[in-house]
Amino acid sequence: MSDPMVVLAVGDVVGAEAAGWLAGRLPALREEVGADWVVVNAENCAVTGPSPMNGFGMTVEVVDTLLEAGVDAITGGNHSWDGPDVDTVLAYAQVVRPANLSETRGQGVLTLRRGEQVLTVVNLLSPTAALPGMTAPQPDALWPAWLDLREREPLPGAVLIDLHGESAWEKASFVSALDGEISALVGTHTHDPTLRGHVLPRGTGFVTELGMTGRLGFTGGGFDPAHFAAKLRGEDISALPPYELATGPLALGAVAIHLDAAGYTRTITRIQ
Ligand SMILES: [Fe+2]
Ligand SMILES: [Fe+2]
Secondary structure, three states, X not given: OOOOEEEEEEOOEEOHHHHHHHHHHHHHHHHXXXXXXXXXXXXXXXXXXXXXXOOOEOOHHHHHHXXXXXXXXXXXXXXXOOOOOHHHHHHOOOEOOOOOXXXXXXXXXXXXXXXXXXXXXXXXXXXXXXXXXXXXXXXXXXXHHHHHHHHHOOOOOEEEEEEEOOOXXXXXXXXXXXXXXXXXXXXXXXXXXXXXXXXXXXXXXXXXXXXXXXXXXXXXXXXXXXXXXXHHOOOOHHHOOOOOEOOOOEEOOEEEEEEOOOOOEEEEEEEO
C-alpha cells in the first residue's frame, strides 16, 4: 500500500493565537513524534474582530501560518464555510472540506505523496454537527455518502478520515463499519479530547475526539461559554457581545498514528 508512516493529527485549532503557538511548536513536535505527515483541523481559526462569529472558519493569514510551519493538510467541518476568506481558503491545494455535501468549491479528499509514502485524507461532516443556522451546506447521511465517495474516488495509499461529528457512538459505529478498509479515523468537533487511542481487530486506528488546540477556559472548548449558556436558556444571543475565545493555559489536542507498510495502524497514542 505505502511505506510505514507516522501521522500527527491535531484537533480543532481555536483562534489565531493558538495557530501561531502550534506553528511555533511544530518543528520540535514533528521531530519528537517522528511525524511524516501533519494533518490539522483548523475550522475555528478565523478571528474576525468585532464579528459575532469570532473563531469560526479560517482566514488566509492563519492558513498560511500553519502551512509555512509544515502542516501538510488542513481539514474542516461545520465551520468550513464561515469566516471572511471562504473562497480563497477552500481553493488551497492543502485544504480539505467535508466531502459529503453538495459543494463545487474546494475538495473533500486530498492525497499526499512523498516518495513511496502516500496518505489520502478524507474529511466528513456528520449531520449531528450540522447546527441550525450554520452557513455550511447540509451534509448527506454518512454511510451512503461514504459508499458513493468510495465508488467515485480512488483513495490511494493509507486513508485517514477526519469525521467531524457530535456523537461518540456514531463515530465508533462508523469506524467499526470501516475496520480494515481505512487506516485510521480521528473524531473532531466536540473539542474536549478523549483519552484512549484504539486499534480495531482488522487494523483500523480510532480516537473518538482529538480535542481542540487552544486556550482551555473553564469548559475546555476554547470559547468563552457565555453564548452557549445563553442559547440553552433560550435567550437572544444577538444581544450579547461577540463570541469570545477562552482564556487560561494553551492545550494541544493531538495523536500520533503509527502505520505499517500495509496501511494499518500499529499504535495510536495521545500527544500532550
Ligand atoms: Fe471546532
Ligand atoms: Fe465543528
